[in-house]
Amino acid sequence: GAVVSQHPSRVICKSGTSVKIECRSLDFQATTMFWYRQFPKQSLMLMATSNEGSKATYEQGVEKDKFLINHASLTLSTLTVTSAHPEDSSFYICSARAEEGRLGYGELFFGEGSRLTVL
Amino acid sequence: GNSVTQMEGPVTLSEEAFLTINCTYTATGYPSLFWYVQYPGEGLQLLLKATKADDKGSNKGFEATYRKETTSFHLEKGSVQVSDSAVYFCALSEQDNFNKFYFGSGTKLNVKP
Numbered sequence: 216g217a218v219v220s221q222h223p224s225r226v227i228c229k230s231g232t233s234v235k236i237e238c239r240s241l242d243f244q245a246t247t248m249f250w251y252r253q254f255p256k257q258s259l260m261l262m263a264t265s266n267e268g269s270k271a272t273y274e275q276g277v278e279k280d281k282f283l284i285n286h287a288s289l290t291l292s293t294l295t296v297t298s299a300h301p302e303d304s305s306f307y308i309c310s311a312r313a314e315e316g317r318l319g320y321g322e323l324f325f326g327e328g329s330r331l332t333v334l
Numbered sequence: 335g336n337s338v339t340q341m342e343g344p345v346t347l348s349e350e351a352f353l354t355i356n357c358t359y360t361a362t363g364y365p366s367l368f369w370y371v372q373y374p375g376e377g378l379q380l381l382l383k384a385t386k387a388d389d390k391g392s393n394k395g396f397e398a399t400y401r402k403e404t405t406s407f408h409l410e411k412g413s414v415q416v417s418d419s420a421v422y423f424c425a426l427s428e429q430d431n432f433n434k435f436y437f438g439s440g441t442k443l444n445v446k447p
Contacts (some may be wrong), residue, residue: 325378
C-alpha cells in the first residue's frame with residue numbers, strides 16, 4: 216500500500232536554530248500534502264496545505280515565516296521551523312492524499328511523525 | 335466551528351474484553367467521520383470510515399456507526415487483542431472540503447494478556 220515517510224523521526228535542536236522535516240510519498244505522487252501539529256494530550260491541528268509548484272496555504276494563526284513549507288516535487292514536501300524556540304517543541308505529522316488511478320484513491324495516508332524538541 | 339471530542343485515555347483492558355471509545359463531534363452540514371489508529375513508531379492508518387448518517391464502518395473486528403441524532407461515532411470491538419494496543423483518533427472531514435480534517439486528541443489503548 217501507499218506509504219508516506221517522514222524524516223527525521225526525532226530531532227533535538229538548540230533555540231534559535233532552524234530545523235527541516237521531510238515528508239515523502241514513497242509509491243505515489245501527491246500534488247497536495249498536509250502538515251499537522253500535535254501538542255501533548257491535544258488534537259492534531261492542521262497547520263497548512265502544501266501544494267506542489269505553488270505556495271502553501273496556511274491555517275489561521277499559523278505563522279508563515281516561522282513554518283516554511285516547500286513542495287518542490289510530486290513526492291516531497293518539507294517543513295522548516297525557522298529560529299526554533301522551546302514553544303515550537305511538538306509532534307509534527309504530514310499526510311498525502313492518494314491520487315486517482317491507484318488503490319486507495321482518495322484515502323489520506325499519514326507519515327510516522329517527527330518529534331521536535333527545542334532546548 | 336468543527337471539532338471532535340473523544341474520551342481521554344489511557345484505556346486499559348484485558349485480552350478478549352469489550353472495547354468502547356466514545357467520540358462526539360460538532361460540525362456544520364454532513365461531514366464524513368473516521369477512525370484512525372497509530373501503532374508505536376508508525377503513522378496514522380485509516381481503520382474505518384462512514385460518509386453519511388446511519389452508515390456503519392467496520393474493519394478488523396472494529397465497528398462504528400454514524401449517529402447524526404447524537405452526533406456520535408463511537409468505536410467498538412467485541413473482543414480486543416494485545417495487538418490492538420495503539421492510539422486511536424476520531425476525525426471528521428468537512429462536507430465541502432474533504433481535505434480539511436479535524437481530529438480528536440487520541441485515546442491510548444493498552445491491552446494486557
